[in-house]
Amino acid sequence: MNIIIWIIQLIFVPLVSPFCVGFIRKIKAKMQNRQGASVFQPYKDLWKLLHKDEVISKDASWIFKYAPFIIFAVTIIVGASIPLFASFLNNKLTGDLLVIVYTLSIGTFFLALAGMDTGSGFGGFGSSREMTISALAEGGFIFSLLTVALIAGTTNLFLISGSGMFANSQYFLPISLAFAGFLIILLAETARFPFDNPATHFELTMIHEAMILEYSGKKLALMEWASANKLVIFIALAANLFFPFGIAQSPSSTAVCIGIAIFVVKILVFCLGIAALESCIAKFRFFRLPDLLMISFILNAIAIGIIH
């Protein structure tokens, strides 16, 4: 039974992530009075890209060629190392919050390197912007996870999601503040509004799209897939660390099925929230983004300060 659950845990993130992207796009289209593409369109896009030839610049080094595999592998490893629908799995090897934060940073590091590797101007400024945001988001990211870790008394994410301490009203305020801070980080790290616009290739504003502009075919598919995986990873962290209800505590099939169903509902709620947010607010100027990330960091610092 445990092997089956581990297999589900391993394939869950890459399996569901394109659907999340499609769902957000569909909701945004509906909010703009458009029909929009099917929610399964990202799967078709990935399939199409995986069957296309690719063009690689003659200036590209091994970094450009292997970065998509590294970035995709990072999201798969992280996806398997965080609590998704079951807290009893307790991955002690890679389930620590600092391991997760810095494993994700490896992906960001290679993404930035790959952006600069071909010597394209777009890739260069995309990488520069990405590293600026990543560096500023890192503090907020660690502090938001640290808040729940301090409350639960452990840095293992599975144990945090399985601890029942969140039901205690004493922790309502620190958790609310930490969640507010984490939400800002979620938007920053997944290149969503108000940090980035994933729907355009406008040179003045693009960040993530600028770095993957040189990619085509299979490698572009991996990059897009990894980006979608990262979105689900952050949603999973938000859903299971700050709202850890419905998560399976025992390896029984009923508990796991309920856990998966509740987790899917949580993902849909978060996607709905992101789509609504993206339809309501405009993208911020780049020089206003550090302020927003600072807000996240300080909100988390306040949250830690009021834990008794």
Place this chain on the structure above:
Amino acid sequence: MGIIFLTLIFLHLTKKNFIATVAYAIQSFAIVIILLNSFFETGNIYMYVVILATLIIKVILAPLFFNRLIKKHDLVFSASTYLNTPLMLIIIAVLTFVANSRKFAPLTGIIPANQTLLSLALSSIFISLFLIVNRKGTLSQILGILSLENSIVAFIVFAGLEQSVGLQVGVIFDIFIWIIIAFMFMSMIHKHFGSQDITSMKNLKD
């Protein structure tokens, strides 16, 4: 108490006056719930009058007054702050840490069981004072003063220092009069200076 604290941080961050008044109404509603809880604990039937007066004046009338003023003078956005947002939040964090520190333990430890809540109430008092100091708009400053009053009420309830019902009704009546006077003052200020930003009031007019 958490809601009061969160609404105070929100009052610092928000730039829209209408949303600020809604946040104040939510904050006041949290006070009503705290008073209601106190009523269930003490069983004093006259507390109903205080709760009802708080509900009518702070949750309904005050936000209505302010919204009317916003619509009348088209005050959609509040005036800016003296400090930028990150610096402002750093100060809020410092104030929160100070209120939760051992320096204030004799004050927050009046009732040891409520120490967490008292620390939060004290933080809210400090943050309200900072809201009054940091904002340039008169409406935001008024909301800061009213938030300060809410925070003090919360502190008093959790510290078990509640006064007689008559005195509490008197205080609420006083606040009601203060809100009316503030409303009139704001109208006069807007008439004279054409703005609610206090930095534009350097030169007095006849």
